[in-house]
Amino acid sequence: xxxxxxxxxxxxxxxxxxxxxxxxxxxxxxxxxxxxxxxxxxxxxxxxxxxxxxxxxxxxxxxxxxxxxxxxxxxxxxxxxxxxxxxxxxxxxxxxxxxxxxxxxxxxxxxxxxxxxxxxxxxxxxxxxxxxxxxxxxxxxxxxxxxxxxxxxxxxxxxxxxxxxxxxxxxxxxxxxxxxxxxxxxxxxxxxxxxxxxxxxxxxxxxxxxxxxxxxxxxxxxxxxxxxxxxxxxxxxxxxxxxxxxxxxxxxxxxxxxxxxxxxxxxxxxxxxxxxxxxxxxxxxxxxxxxxxxxxxxxxxxxxxxxxxxxxxxxxxxxxxxxxxxxxxxxxxxxxxxxxxxxxxxxxxxxxxxxxxxxxxxxxxxxxxx
Ligand SMILES: [Zn+2]
Numbered sequence: 001x002x003x004x005x006x007x008x009x010x011x012x013x014x015x016x017x018x019x020x021x022x023x024x025x026x027x028x029x030x031x032x033x034x035x036x037x038x039x040x041x042x043x044x045x046x047x048x049x050x051x052x053x054x055x056x057x058x059x060x061x062x063x064x065x066x067x068x069x070x071x072x073x074x075x076x077x078x079x080x081x082x083x084x085x086x087x088x089x090x091x092x093x094x095x096x097x098x099x100x101x102x103x104x105x106x107x108x109x110x111x112x113x114x115x116x117x118x119x120x121x122x123x124x125x126x127x128x129x130x131x132x133x134x135x136x137x138x139x140x141x142x143x144x145x146x147x148x149x150x151x152x153x154x155x156x157x158x159x160x161x162x163x164x165x166x167x168x169x170x171x172x173x174x175x176x177x178x179x180x181x182x183x184x185x186x187x188x189x190x191x192x193x194x195x196x197x198x199x200x201x202x203x204x205x206x207x208x209x210x211x212x213x214x215x216x217x218x219x220x221x222x223x224x225x226x227x228x229x230x231x232x233x234x235x236x237x238x239x240x241x242x243x244x245x246x247x248x249x250x251x252x253x254x255x256x257x258x259x260x261x262x263x264x265x266x267x268x269x270x271x272x273x274x275x276x277x278x279x280x281x282x283x284x285x286x287x288x289x290x291x292x293x294x295x296x297x298x299x300x301x302x303x304x305x306x307x308x309x310x311x312x313x314x315x316x317x318x319x320x321x322x323x324x325x326x327x328x329x330x331x332x333x334x335x336x337x338x339x340x341x342x343x344x345x346x347x348x349x350x351x352x353x354x355x356x357x358x359x360x361x362x363x364x365x366x367x368x369x370x
Contacts (some may be wrong), residue, residue, distance in 0.1 A: 030163020301349020
């Protein structure tokens, strides 16, 4: 906030409009051009965008539309005043850095063709043959964009409140990092969060986004129970199961999104990401993710059995009861529990979290009921 007092708000004769990317409300704002761009709505909390993070978005003539790489993917700032627009653009050195190069366009067209081929294969042969081949080949940058778009939709479905209790967050990060390291996933872009909803589930989105829903955390009685399920989700990430599901279930949306060049701008993505969250992975994918989870837990000197017991408690109590049966995408048969039980080992590694860290994690969403 250092420069706020020395910089007068930039005056504009035409209104500047801001969409925060979370709600669809149009906000009339003023801008302050300090050490960062400050977006001020009367009576609201100012939003700061670092100049280096600001990118040009597609817009009609006479309007400068900006996005910010550090803001929610749908956040947009619309400047209609030409003088103000040129003041702002003069400060944004990386404004056009993301503009699709000739090579970039070739890549998008290439992947669109590939997605189309995949759809044709699904239609003609009725098997996700192409999806199986394609999923591991999708470029990381594309995967990440799809993950960003899916995250917006997931938060629409499950509520936007990411649990932020600082001690709980630190414990969660520690747990996820230990699993990630043991899994050999060297992806720096991997993120994990707890969403405040009573649904007992966990899932992974393309681009390395792992979500645990509070309902699952509430039912977990030890770090090992939660860790095994997270490890299973890392398995789906490692095997690109979510991309495979997306190409197979949401291939059309995938194609449409790519053709429009702005995945987040396409309402088709709603369909695509619903199919992600509700994805039924194949039995083979589930078994492979279980194998992966068993290996990670063993590598950490911990047993995979508690995770199976947690899943069993959830599906056992709520199995078959419609909407609450969220773990339907991860059906736990007696076989799976039996397998995890066979892989049970006495602990040979240190606990994944201390008691204190575990208690903090359990309270990451606050102590109140949702
Ligand atoms: Zn699974």
